[in-house]
Amino acid sequence: MTDRVNTDLPQQLSPTDWHTLTPGQVEQMLQTGRGGLAQEEARQRLTKYGFNRLAPPKKRGPLLRFLLQFHNLLLYVMMGAAVITASLGYWIDTGVLMMAVVLNAIIGFIQEGKAESALDAIRDMLSPHATVIRDGQHHDIDAGDLVPGDMVALVSGDRVPADLRLINVRDLRIEEAALTGESLPVEKNTETAEPDTPLGDRYGMAYSGTLVIYGKAVGVVVATGAQTELGKINQMLSEIRNLATPLLRKVDYFARQLAFFILGLSALTFVLGTLWRGHSPQDMFMMVVALTASAIPEGLPAIMTVTLALGVRRMARRNAIVRLLPAVEALGSVTVICSDKTGTLTRNEMTVQRIICAEHRVNVEGVGYEPSGELCIDGRCITAAEYPELALAIRAGVLCNDARLLNEEGRWWVEGDPTEGALLVLGAKAGLTLNEPNENAWPRIDAIPFESQHRFMATYHCDSQQEPWIFVKGAPERILDMCRTQLGSNGEQELDVDYWRRMSNDMAAQGLRLLALACKRSAPKSDLLDHNDMESDFVMIALLGIMDPPREEAVQAVRECHRAGIRVKMITGDHVETARAIGEKLNIGVGKPALTGAEVAVMDDETLRNVAMEVDVFARAAPEHKLRLVQALQESGQVVAMTGDGVNDAPALKCADVGVAMGMKGTEAAKEASDMVLADDNFATIASAVREGRAVYDNLKKFILFMLPTNGGEVLVVIAAILFELTLPLTPAQVLWINMATSGTLGLALAFEPAERGIMDRRPRPPGEALLSGFFIWRVLMVSVIIMIGALGVFLWELNAGTSLEVARTMAVNIVVVCEVFYLFNSRFILKSVLSREGLTGNRYILLAVAACIPLQLAYTYLPIMQTIFNSASLSLLEWGKVLAAGLLLFLLAELEKFIVRRTGLAARLGLG
Incomplete structure (x- = not known):
């Protein structure tokens, strides 16, 4: 206990070196002891170091944030x-x-x-209270009042309130998956570690925000608030700027170029009209207003919002909940998906995959906690009862166990250690559960709980004949030391140590976690189990290989992503052998090396950019490593989606072009940092969402290819009239009527276009691809010229024939609208012909839009009030025939252009086929 007020502690304590120091050295550096700090000393340190809280970031006021939109x-x-x-x-x-x-x-x-x-979600992860030792007494205090040097007591169920160097540990296991990605609870001790040891391997440390699931310990606080590992993640999040999605970047560039073009064209037209053609400035101003009104795509923001919103609705039906609207399209643009392993590609449910007996190797089918699956030898399904040694191994795993397998409304889950849960599931698959009558005939009399220094757990039972049994499970090398014989089909045999070690190495190379089972048919030397009973004379029963297996649907989803030209990379905090093995099962990184976070840390940015494109499996990755990998891929021109569920994933989720969080098992920090949440925690849902995202982008391109030529036709009509001193075929009011009443109504129907066949067989579009390619510009110019020729040609023809100006203008307006109607059907497919039942009737919203447009144009043409407002006039049947002929001509020429592009192979060369 420290009685004096210390003023010699440093202002900033190193957050990286504590795991290298012994408990005694840490106590000496922090000038504390097993009795904790004095209350006065704690108050002084609180003033010096501040509260154990994460400071909220500086935020712009709501008014400023709104105006900046x-x-x-x-x-x-x-x-x-x-x-x-x-x-x-x-x-x-x-x-x-x-x-x-x-x-x-x-x-x-x-x-x-x-x-x-x-950021608020991460701050909420901090423990609200802590049990601290001060003045030699235990006190329950607000965790925000903890200071470096405080002694904190931990018990099962506690959330670690600050970063601690453990000084006294008893059977402590901490769930660190949210921070490190480690799929199993970590067994803690008081040992030191090397300076460059990854976070998940620092067994002598306990980190803020993680959860104690078993045992108890005492640790000394070495970091609080922003200095904790959780605080560093919070800082990374606050420093990451929000990146615009590919669509927003392209639309912003497109809008900028279009605005400059419209303003330049308007200015040039005004100058030419006044100085060259001698028009009055007042008349030219009205003409330029008509030109500007015809060129501006008023409907683009609205159609973007509607198209994205429809994509959100379709994705929601597939369990993909979109939080940020532009993420719908961005997901369809991704070229790389960086996925966390635990709980995303895998189920985060430990499963026994293999059982090695002395004479048999058994494969266990089925994954997760649902107890369904067969036991197989050489592809042949068996029952445990056929093989006594196998049946005994399964019974040992069920009896030497403290977990519980539960079923709640059809959902199976484990209460307790996940590895022990896997043994219960195995027992249920074989027909052995603790709830059955025959199991009650094997009551537990005593047990030795698992302790990290002994690396085994033992239980003492009596069978239905009142015969004593001692079962033990633990690390293979430790169990082998306790065994004298092994169990074969004909009873006990001489122990073949080399065989068991060879099997252990083989399964470890496959990324399986190993657990050995042994038994002794005798009673303890005393009434209760003692460590002296564990020294020798055990019989080796079996070796189990356990893994958090890949989701079956994730295997198919990865295959589909590869087919779509999307690279899938696994970035996990788990061990490299486990990551490599899971990667091989998922066909990720096969035949390539796997890199660790420690190797990533020593690479400069340029080297990392090159490596990030080549390597697909990254293990033992800390939050900063995941963030650097995502940034490296983005700097290489990739559009990156990042999936994850832990707080350790939050910085990378926020930085990625599309952050995808898990909805069921994901932390709130991960969800809040993401753009999209998977309601079913299923990686396969991403593949479905990519398909929808690609369809959204296709529909936006189709709308732009529909909108620009119709606007372009109006622009060319006005420019031609100005340059050739013709009567203006379209007034500004008539241009606005076309744009607002018809173009928007018709174009909106393209937002409802279903995804085209083969959309997932395409390669991802290049990240730098312009919104309008050279081919698209050609299409826009071609259609614009055809509309201009039709509208202006008929207008001049009618004037020369003595038709009134009002009738001629009404015909020009209706030609533009009818051309839009016909071209709307052309726009359903960029290259494919629409001369089929699917092409003409496959989108009922197009038919509805046309049906809505017809009465609008009839009202524009015939209603007296509309004639007064827009100077329109009634048309005869012959005049309507000329209008329809112009629209049909555009339709046929557009289909002919598609046919030529397909037949000449231009589609493939342009990357459109």
Whole structure:
């Protein structure tokens, strides 16, 4: 106990060196003792080091955050369109445009607020209270009041309140999966470790936020608040900036280029019209307004939102809950998926996979805690009763066990140690459970619990004949030392140590965790078990190979991702042998080396970029290693999705282009840092979500390929009229009618397009691919010119024939709209012909949109009030025939262009086939 107030402690204690020091050295450095600090000393240190809490990050105020949502060029274009419509007096159109702008800003504001709550989720992981030893007495205090040098007592069920150097341990096992990715509880001791030892192998340390599941211990606080490992993750999260998704980056670039083009074209047209053609500035201003109104794609933000929202709904049906709207498309863009292993690719449910007896090697089918699966020898299903040594091994695993196998509403789960749970599941598969009458005939009389220094657990039973049995399970090398014989089909045999060691090495090489079982048919020397009873004369029964197996559906999902050209990389905190073995079962990293976090740590950024592209399995990875790997892949031009469930995954989840958290077993920190949550914790759901994401991007491209030519046709009509001193075929008000009443209505139907066949057989599109390729620009120009020729040609023809200006303009407006209707069907498939039943009727929303457009155009043409507002006029049947002929001509020419591109092989060369 320290009685004086110490002022010699350093301001910053190193967070990395404590595991290298002995308990005595740590106590000396922190000037504490087994009786803990004095209360006055603790108060002084609290003033010096601060509370054991994670400081909240600096946040922008809600008003500023909301206003910054408008700092987007696409929204500037939208607001510019609203100003134009307002200047023309069309206040309804202005209201619609501004409503779309505000809606986009509100969505962005909500998304940003949700992302910031990831930091709050990590802070909530801190333990609310702690049992501390001060002045030699135990006190229950607020964990926020802990200081370096405090002695903390831990018992089963406690959440570790700060980073501790353990100084006294008894059978301590801590669940660290959320922090390190280790799939099993870690057995702790007081031993030192090398400076570069990975976090998961520092057995003499207990880290803030992890959970004690068994045993008890005393540790000295070596780090609090931001200095803890949990605090470092919190700091990493706060330093990661939110990256725009590929779609948002492309749309922002597209909007910027389009805005500059529209402004430049408008300015050039104004100058040419006034200086070259001699038009008055007032007339040219109205013409430029018409030109700008026709060029601005008012419907793009709305259609983006609707298309993404529909993708969210479809993904939700497949158990993929999207938290951030742009993540829908971003997932369809990914070129690399970095997946955590435990609980994501695997079930996080330990399963006995192999049983090695003296004369038989048994494979165990079935995965997870559900007790279904056969026992097989050489592919032949057997029953345990056929092989006495096998039956005894299974019985030993069930009896020498403290776990419980439970079933709640059809969901099987284990209460207790996962490895012991695997033995209960094995027993249930073989028909042995503690609840059956024959098992009650083997009551437990005494037990020696597992202790890390002895590496075994033993139980004492009597069978139905009142014969004594001692069963023992533990580390193979320790159990072999206790055995004199082994059990074969004909009874006890001479122990073949080499055989068991060879089998151990073979199974360890496959990434299996090993457990040996032995027995002794005798009573303890006294009434109760003692360690003296464990020295010798045991019979080796079997060797078990246990693994957290891959999800069966994950194997198929990885195969589908590979077929779609997506690289899958496993980044886990588990041991390298286990990671490599699981990777081979999943076909990840086969024939390639596996790297550890320690190896990643010593690489510079350039080396890591090269290695990250070549290696697919990374083991013993700490949070900073996962984050660096994701960043290295992004710097190599990859679009990265990261999956995970632990707080250790949160920084990488936030940094990735798409962060995917597990919904059932994931921590709140992981969920809050993610863009998407898998409701079923199933990696296979990602493959389904990728398919939906690709369909969303396809639909956005189809909409843009529909929207730009229709706007482009209007632009060319106006420009041609200005340059050739023609009467303006479309007034600004008529252009706005086309854009708002018809183009948006028709284009919206493309958001409902189903995914095309073979969408998952494509390679991922290159991350740097422009939203509009050269081929798409050609398509836009071709269709724009056809629309311009049709509308302007008929307009001039009618004027020359003596038709009134109002009728000629009404025909021009209807030609543009009818061309849009026909071209909408062309747009269903970028290259495939729509001249089929599927092409013409496969999307009922297109039929509904056309059905809605027809009465709108009839109203525009024939209603007196519309004629007054837009200067339209009624058309005859002959005039309607000319309008429909122009639309049909566009439809046939567009299909002819597709046919030529397919037949000449241009589709494959352009990467479209």
